[in-house]
Amino acid sequence: MQVLQQQFQVPFSYxxxxxxxxxxxxxxxxxxxxxxxxxxxxxxxxLFVIDKGVADAHPSLTTSIIDYFESNAIAxxxxxxxxxxxxxxxxxxxxxxxxxxxxxxxxxxxRHSFVAxxxxxxxxxxxxxxxxxxxxxxxxxxxxTTVLSQNDSGVGVKNGVNYLGKKNFLGTFAPAxxxxxxxxFLATLEDRxxxxxxxxxxxxxxIKDLAFFxxxxxxxxxxxxxxxxxxxxxxxxxxxxxxxxxxxxxxxxLGSARPLDFGHWAAHKLEYLTDFKIRHGEAVAIGIALDCVxxxxxxxISLADCERILAVIKGLGFDLYxxxxxxxxxxNLHKGLQEFxxxxxxxxxITLLKALGKGEEVHEMDFPTIQASVALLAKHA
Amino acid sequence: MQVLQQQFQVPFSYxxxxxxxxxxxxxxxxxxxxxxxxxxxxxxxxLFVIDKGVADAHPSLTTSIIDYFESNAIAxxxxxxxxxxxxxxxxxxxxxxxxxxxxxxxxxxxRHSFVAxxxxxxxxxxxxxxxxxxxxxxxxxxxxTTVLSQNDSGVGVKNGVNYLGKKNFLGTFAPAxxxxxxxxFLATLEDRxxxxxxxxxxxxxxIKDLAFFxxxxxxxxxxxxxxxxxxxxxxxxxxxxxxxxxxxxxxxxLGSARPLDFGHWAAHKLEYLTDFKIRHGEAVAIGIALDCVxxxxxxxISLADCERILAVIKGLGFDLYxxxxxxxxxxNLHKGLQEFxxxxxxxxxITLLKALGKGEEVHEMDFPTIQASVALLAKHA
Ligand SMILES: NC(=O)c1ccc[n+]([C@@H]2O[C@H](COP(=O)([O-])OP(=O)(O)OC[C@H]3O[C@@H](n4cnc5c(N)ncnc54)[C@H](O)[C@@H]3O)[C@@H](O)[C@H]2O)c1
Ligand SMILES: NC(=O)c1ccc[n+]([C@@H]2O[C@H](COP(=O)([O-])OP(=O)(O)OC[C@H]3O[C@@H](n4cnc5c(N)ncnc54)[C@H](O)[C@@H]3O)[C@@H](O)[C@H]2O)c1
Ligand SMILES: [Zn+2]
Ligand SMILES: [Zn+2]
Numbered sequence: 001m002q003v004l005q006q007q008f009q010v011p012f013s014y015x016x017x018x019x020x021x022x023x024x025x026x027x028x029x030x031x032x033x034x035x036x037x038x039x040x041x042x043x044x045x046x047l048f049v050i051d052k053g054v055a056d057a058h059p060s061l062t063t064s065i066i067d068y069f070e071s072n073a074i075a076x077x078x079x080x081x082x083x084x085x086x087x088x089x090x091x092x093x094x095x096x097x098x099x100x101x102x103x104x105x106x107x108x109x110x111r112h113s114f115v116a117x118x119x120x121x122x123x124x125x126x127x128x129x130x131x132x133x134x135x136x137x138x139x140x141x142x143x144x145t146t147v148l149s150q151n152d153s154g155v156g157v158k159n160g161v162n163y164l165g166k167k168n169f170l171g172t173f174a175p176a177x178x179x180x181x182x183x184x185f186l187a188t189l190e191d192r193x194x195x196x197x198x199x200x201x202x203x204x205x206x207i208k209d210l211a212f213f214x215x216x217x218x219x220x221x222x223x224x225x226x227x228x229x230x231x232x233x234x235x236x237x238x239x240x241x242x243x244x245x246x247x248x249x250x251x252x253x254l255g256s257a258r259p260l261d262f263g264h265w266a267a268h269k270l271e272y273l274t275d276f277k278i279r280h281g282e283a284v285a286i287g288i289a290l291d292c293v294x295x296x297x298x299x300x301i302s303l304a305d306c307e308r309i310l311a312v313i314k315g316l317g318f319d320l321y322x323x324x325x326x327x328x329x330x331x332n333l334h335k336g337l338q339e340f341x342x343x344x345x346x347x348x349x350i351t352l353l354k355a356l357g358k359g360e361e362v363h364e365m366d367f368p369t370i371q372a373s374v375a376l377l378a379k380h381a
Numbered sequence: 382m383q384v385l386q387q388q389f390q391v392p393f394s395y396x397x398x399x400x401x402x403x404x405x406x407x408x409x410x411x412x413x414x415x416x417x418x419x420x421x422x423x424x425x426x427x428l429f430v431i432d433k434g435v436a437d438a439h440p441s442l443t444t445s446i447i448d449y450f451e452s453n454a455i456a457x458x459x460x461x462x463x464x465x466x467x468x469x470x471x472x473x474x475x476x477x478x479x480x481x482x483x484x485x486x487x488x489x490x491x492r493h494s495f496v497a498x499x500x501x502x503x504x505x506x507x508x509x510x511x512x513x514x515x516x517x518x519x520x521x522x523x524x525x526t527t528v529l530s531q532n533d534s535g536v537g538v539k540n541g542v543n544y545l546g547k548k549n550f551l552g553t554f555a556p557a558x559x560x561x562x563x564x565x566f567l568a569t570l571e572d573r574x575x576x577x578x579x580x581x582x583x584x585x586x587x588i589k590d591l592a593f594f595x596x597x598x599x600x601x602x603x604x605x606x607x608x609x610x611x612x613x614x615x616x617x618x619x620x621x622x623x624x625x626x627x628x629x630x631x632x633x634x635l636g637s638a639r640p641l642d643f644g645h646w647a648a649h650k651l652e653y654l655t656d657f658k659i660r661h662g663e664a665v666a667i668g669i670a671l672d673c674v675x676x677x678x679x680x681x682i683s684l685a686d687c688e689r690i691l692a693v694i695k696g697l698g699f700d701l702y703x704x705x706x707x708x709x710x711x712x713n714l715h716k717g718l719q720e721f722x723x724x725x726x727x728x729x730x731i732t733l734l735k736a737l738g739k740g741e742e743v744h745e746m747d748f749p750t751i752q753a754s755v756a757l758l759a760k761h762a
Pocket of ligand 1 (some may be wrong): 051052053054057085086087088091119120121122123125145146147148149152153154156157158159160185186187188189190193196280
């Protein structure tokens with residue numbers, strides 16, 4: 001038997017650049033990136049696609065972009081700036097990603113050219129998918145505009161759309177060539193969206209970084225009063241932990257390495273049970289609360305630590321409980337655990353806490369203890 | 382300005398395994414691969430999708446697959462074996478890849494499970510695309526059944542379908558987890574398909590490997606008489622050169638590294654000009670002839686070398702010329718050169734020959750010399 005062995009590594013690198021007012025004519029961040037990217041003898045084109053929620057909240061955005069590229073001749077700006085709905089709706093209907101693909105073709109964006117996507121996590125997932133499958137991947141610049149997309153989804157390597165009624169059924173792993181976190185966008189977020197993304201910071205702090213958890217604890221008030229500097233620090237630290245997890249592990253999840261999904265098994269189920277009426281971060285906050293109480297009930301963390309965690313979550317304005325958790329004697333929730341196991345290829349792995357700032361993987365969860373955890377949380381309702 | 386730097390490498394490895402009668406119950410090749418793949422605590426499922434041209438030519442194929450998985454309990458065989466049209470038609474109509482995605486969902490093929498695709502290059506491109514975008518990539522096993530797919534497309538890292546009237550507009554880079562080259566499939570190929578793929582061997586031999594070119598020269602007769610051992614050796618050497626090119630370069634074409642496309646600029650145009658009536662390999666054979674004559678006319682290779690090349694191409698039964706080359710005073714062909722440049726991001730790079738077995742990149746081609754090359758080839762029509 002003859003065999004040919006193939007083996008190679010594909011290197012990826014990108015920066016997440018923190019800035020403010022990216023399209024101010026005096027802001028050279030984007031300009032410098034594009035000018036220095038790739039080889040100078042390739043012609044560069046750039047197509048902008050924008051989340052309608054952002055465009056509506058920032059009415060002068062498209063004009064600023066046009067002006068920016070007029071005063072900085074760094075790339076040919078496509079004459080069309082595509083504005084499409086943001087939020088989950090843009091991932092549910094294939095017409096939206098097809099519309100981005102259509103524009104990529106029409107404006108001759110090739111593998112040396114850019115799609116720059118401005119929007120929340122859902123919009124970046126959708127437009128990133130369109131960019132990844134066109135010409136086997138045109139260069140993607142991400143400009144996330146929500147807390148969650150700046151501290152988590154936008155700095156990672158995934159994209160996706162929903163299909164056949166399943167979340168993220170279609171998608172790829174495709175790192176952006178650059179991410180620009182512009183804090184000015186966050187000012188127009190609804191309170192719920194401002195808060196929601198902070199759940200991912202609590203998640204990653206609890207399993208990886210006690211000092212960050214303590215920082216969050218000390219900054220509850222600042223977050224609640226929408227302090228910009230505090231928010232930037234939170235995003236920076238949270239994004240950093242997420243990025244290190246990706247590069248230190250199995251970025252494209254080819255083996256059995258797993259994403260940072262503490263608190264997420266229950267959160268995913270809760271999103272479905274509530275028909276996605278609660279935000280992802282709101283569901284994650286409840287999922288974290290549940291897994292912390294569970295960790296306490298099995299003796300892994302103390303009552304005092306558990307209460308400290310719940311106080312931070314609650315202090316930030318999150319609910320700790322949702323009635324859907326208890327429905328049907330918690331059987332619906334339990335089904336979520338089975339689905340999670342199924343999703344992992346039949347072998348369950350759940351992250352719990354063994355201390356503040358220290359996660360621990362387990363391979364089973366006890367149903368009566370889950371029920372007891374839900375009952376305890378219900379008292380916080 | 383704060384910046385987070387992300388940097389990682391994603392490792393890929395797979396084997397191309399040469400075998401015969403892959404689904405004979407006594408053939409343990411596939412069985413061993415699946416048993417040893419990944420972690421044993423994950424449940425493995427496998428879905429087969431088959432090119433109808435292959436299924437028709439090998440009527441007992443599906444039964445053999447079912448029997449194979451019955452006698453070897455290595456994975457859960459999906460109860461449905463999908464047979465879909467092969468050839469370019471399966472890349473032209475999105476219904477076909479959507480059908481593969483539907484089956485992946487229905488048979489719960491997850492990231493730990495396999496899609497095994499059996500077929501020609503077009504079918505593997507289509508089904509590989511479906512596998513790559515489902516769940517951000519389920520594991521793909523490729524079982525190529527044409528010469529071209531065994532020596533070139535099937536051992537590489539690309540997939541794709543046609544969209545908006547453009548070839549391979551949608552696609553990704555997604556290496557298979559294994560490739561099984563089963564020579565028994567080749568027996569049922571039409572002569573045109575048996576021959577066509579050999580053009581890729583001539584291509585890669587001419588630019589990289591004089592000894593291989595000389596081997597091809599010595600084996601024209603064996604190829605023409607459909608000698609199986611000669612074909613296997615040709616495929617092995619050709620696949621090896623392609624795979625080394627990929628791993629030694631820029632596998633996902635993230636920078637400006639380029640695929641092995643000697644002879645391909647004219648070939649691509651010829652496929653369009655003839656409405657894809659001539660096979661890819663047939664077009665490549667003519668494209669190689671053209672670039673060899675051109676290389677000779679600009680003094681890069683001798684007349685004797687040029688004639689040696691043309692003799693091999695012709696000896697294998699390929700045409701050296703097609704009237705579409707000369708149409709419109711070669712303006713149509715010339716447009717193909719401009720489109721190729723456009724496709725490369727505005728910066729033209731063409732491989733020509735500087736010796737037998739040695740390619741050389743140039744960044745311009747002289748139109749009158751192209752016309753003269755076409756005129757010379759016309760004499761061979
Ligand atoms: N790719 C990943 O790794 C990953 C990880 C986690 C979550 N996600 C996905 O992210 C999505 C959730 O993202 P999200 O939390 O950013 O919410 P979102 O994208 O759903 O946006 C919420 C709403 O805010 C609007 N909006 C966005 N930016 C705004 C701004 N600056 N001002 C005013 N309105 C604005 C949007 O139009 C939308 O209506 C989900 O689809 C989830 O699956 C992806
Ligand atoms: N992914 C890549 O890197 C890459 C590289 C080169 C070419 N390609 C693609 O490959 C395609 C061409 O592939 P091809 O040359 O293998 O032809 P093909 O896939 O178009 O197949 C030709 C015909 O042969 C039939 N067939 C396949 N195997 C058979 C067998 N064993 N017996 C009888 N009939 C059989 C098919 O049903 C089809 O009708 C093109 O779409 C081209 O774009 C892809
Ligand atoms: Zn999350
Ligand atoms: Zn080719």
